Amino acid sequence: MEKYYNEIRESVCSICADSNEDGDCELTNKETCAIKIYLPQIIDVVQKVDSEYFEDYYKKLKDTVCKECNGRDENGHCSLRDDANCSLDRYFNIIVESVKKVDNAK
Ligand code: SF4
């Protein structure tokens, strides 16, 4: 799991709108990063989908992770996503590539 965290930190946190110039996360204790919370599920989805189309990963990630996430309201609507405030949604294609990169290096 550490390899995935390291790769995510290098490829996603470094460009994330919520990080500082050193790539350190600047979210407060009251805020959460969906990538951090759901990384095991994210890895599982990427490994199982195995498609050349990002949409297939995106759909499965939403079906799997967003269903568990309390960012959604009772109607399944996520205002964090609408406001581009979810790191998983914002950077999902880089996340998919990061997981694949770690797996391909095994
Ligand atoms: S919000 Fe998530 S992706 Fe962004 S810097 Fe923090 S830990 Fe990294």
Ligand code: SF4
């Ligand atoms: S898009 Fe919303 S429901 Fe899905 S992981 Fe992000 S915050 Fe959670």
